[in-house]
Amino acid sequence: MWNAATGEPLGEPLRGHKGLTFAVAFSLDGLRIVSGSHDQTIRLWDATTGQTLGEPLQGHGELVFAVALSPNGSRIASTSPNTIRVWDADTGQQLGEPLQGYEGLAFSVVFSPDGSRIASAPNSMIQMWDAVTGQVLGESLQSHEDSVTGVTYSPDGSCILSGSEDKTVRLWDTATGQPLREPLGGHEGGAHAITLSPDGSRIASGSDDRTIRIWNAATGEPLGEPLKGHENSVDAVIFSPDGSRIVSGSSDAIQIRDAVTGKVLGEPLRGHEGEVKSVAFSPDGLRIASGSSDTTIRLWDVVTGKVLGEPLRGHEREVKSVAFSPDGLRVASGSSDATIRLWDAVTGRPLGGPFRGHEGAVFAVAFSPDNSRVVSCSYDRTVRLWNVVTGQALGELVGTHQGAVFSVAFSPDGSRILSGSADQTIREWDADNSVNANASDQGHVGSTPSALEADRERTPLAIHIPGFDQCTLLWDGWVESSGKRLFWVPPDNRYGLQNPRLLLTMPTMSPFRATKLDFTRFQCGLSWTNVRTDTT
Template sequence: MSARPNKKRRVADKKATADAVSGKLKAAAQAALAIDGQALVQFVDPEGKSAGPQLDVPLGTSKEQLGTLLNQLLENAEEMPYSFHLEDNEITSNLAASFSKLAKGSQSTERVLNITYYPLAVFRVRPVTRCTSSLSGHIEAVLCVSFSPDSTKLASGSGDSTVRLWDLNTELPKHTCKGHLNWVLAVAWSPDGSRLASAGMDKIVLVWCTSSGKNIGALKGHSQPVTCATWQPLHVAEAFPWLATSSKDTTVRIWDTTAGACLRTLSSHAQPVMQVRWSGEKEDTGGVIYTAGRDCVIKVWNPKDGSMLNELKGHGHWINTLALNLDYVIRSGPFSHEPQKFADLAEKKEAAKKRYAEALELCGGERLLSGSDDFTLFLWKPLASKHPVCRMTGHQKIVNQVAFSPDGRWFASASFDKSVRLWDGRTGKYVHAFRGHVGDVYQLAWSADSRLLVSVSKDSTAKCWDIARRKLLEDLPGHADEVFAVDWSLDGTRVATGSKDRLLKIWRH
């Protein structure tokens, strides 16, 4: 007998809750409409150039309405996504909310408010949430992982002195590449995806054909372990791209992998060279090479004649990591997040050149970032000045890795202080510290749309962070030991992690 009144009461409670929620939503909508006042605004791009005239808009204007306005001003054929910033405050709901956060002296509707707009990727990468495959086969720790530019294959290097190629369509092993005599510390895909370079403790650089898994060249010359390998950007290469490798023997060597010959040896570092990056600027010289290491100096080289162009000084301890704001587009060459077919290398070069030019314009020029054992980062415009744009402090321990987002809007730094820090990609201004790891953070990887970041740590987890909301999106446990390596495929569908537990894990949405 008493069950029926209880049921009625539950229904009444649910109705009251629903009415309260809808009432709050209506009140919020009316509050947005009821915000009094107008403001003079001027849309400006990240470089400070004005887009259209000054506009008199209501303070209640929403982020979506600002987007519609800007698309009309820029005469975009289809509506493009943008993020808007009023001084340092991102506009997330409406203009009034960000206006109220301005410093007291700046809260005047009489002055013109500059709204900076940043283009966002037109596609959206979904966060990785689950492990779809645990790839076993390595019999020692997995030290490096890298997806191919077309996102169809994955390469891993291990302490068992093998390189393995994995087929991502089936998530099964494809080739085991044997030839190294010691740990493999670096794997690097050529920008057209046809070759893979691997190097490590045995001082030899091996080049593999990625379709057959066969060794097509052993490059000998370094007298100490090889620390890093990078390919020449496709659009500045005259024939097939060259390869640059850095070593603890204080030199950097440039190789022609087709002929199997060392073209140049760049030697003026006084200590082991730990990092090398190849920029796509200066097409006439085949790009520009940046090298850094334990002598605390970054050197800038002309790869065509091997001459040193500049020295960048500022760090007080070993430099562990370098990153270019165009790394993503250099690495992916002609391939984008959409599947494409190319007839030959010339067609790939043309596509790579076009993508590089677009990315360079979006980023507003090339920037270089360095991270060091002195707990600091430096942001450089190395071809414009030998003085840094800024010096960034905040980390409490050594900075292990830095990485720019694909659109150059942000960069992130991973440190042994267990945090990942987010910074503005143009100015180097500190934005946020992501905390959640309980061990040293080893590596980072960005999603192709620049909205997500994944980090791996000594605490045996990977974590996926939401950049816009500045919070942890997914915790990814599963490895049984430290996670040393991570990469996010260039089409955004998969994340690969490599661990001391000898497993590679593939994570997907």
């Protein structure tokens, strides 16, 4: 265990497994740790003392790849090849038979927030089970038919909202990646801006067709007629923190509306000398930040509609995105000049210098719920994490999209990052496991598997395949182990191969989909006789 702030180890290593440890997870209250190992067992540990709690949980016939504790800490889910098992966390007894309908190898397993469902991803296909009955839940994933221009989480993190150039808005189940209903259609242009009301009951979308539409999030039914008034494409839309108002931004002006009646409240906010590319409410709902093609950010008083202070200047090209920190003290902005900047939300003064690292326009920025990090996405196809205080890059989510990334968002608990791209996919990432070029491997005894990066011309890429040593993916698709060829990988599967941080790709059959390999039953050399077929 490590101190998350200092990086210092906490106490001695937890010893007990007789093989490699493939998975660890904390309980929701942080008091216990569960681990799964190559020795085919699961162990529980006291997170404070490091002592083992009870005997190892035995029952798997092969190595344990993933473990999870239910939200109330009463159950453990674990995966091994072709098997998911559920255990009583107090007694260590297995609860019922292994979950049915599971075939393959999964590197992750999760409980739903209420503990009623279990989700996993064998063979790159998302599956969900009823945690009590073990029955398979859900259907196959559908997809957008054009670039995904906006993504966001619901307030409780249970679903994902996406908007696309295909003129539709879609809702997905976060745990499974399955669509929650048919696409919301009606716009006559791309749905560029999307947002959910704070209570999760309504969806608002802004479009190239110059309108805003409001939808019932539960039924998908439109609420009233499209809201008209803008003279140009609606590029930004957001609900106020109390859900009573909607703010929209276009090249002509910023408008504030009553979220129930749709009526414009007061005069449009005018002052920018270019298109309004992004708008954001402060957490208290009293201020609005706007970013424009005129290279400036402006702060507005919601009640009076007046500009607060002078424009925030510093970017050299148009401002694509603005966001308030959850504590309301900072504003982050992303620009076509490939930089991110932080500003004091009260004085408007810049906080430090620009964050540099992207090689193209920064389309979106978002703060983590604890105010400590900013995530950004860019035309350069990357998603990057930054330390808010120091401005240092915390890493890049590699093996990412194959098109410009237009939208990013943190999950409500800050553990995941969502990204939407021109490659027509939505991806979900583990926010705590990005690549850090300055990270030290000191403290690890064995080798640390490397994640697959995007194809860097003809440079061999290190990948991790259980059961084989020193694996690399060559530029032509061949995988080698210790210098000897193993197999060839089709182009569609190369980018996502063995990237443990890629939690979900929508659609699952995207040309750049996540790919996992299952060699648990692989026979080679003299062991070929194990799979021979007798002929008569």
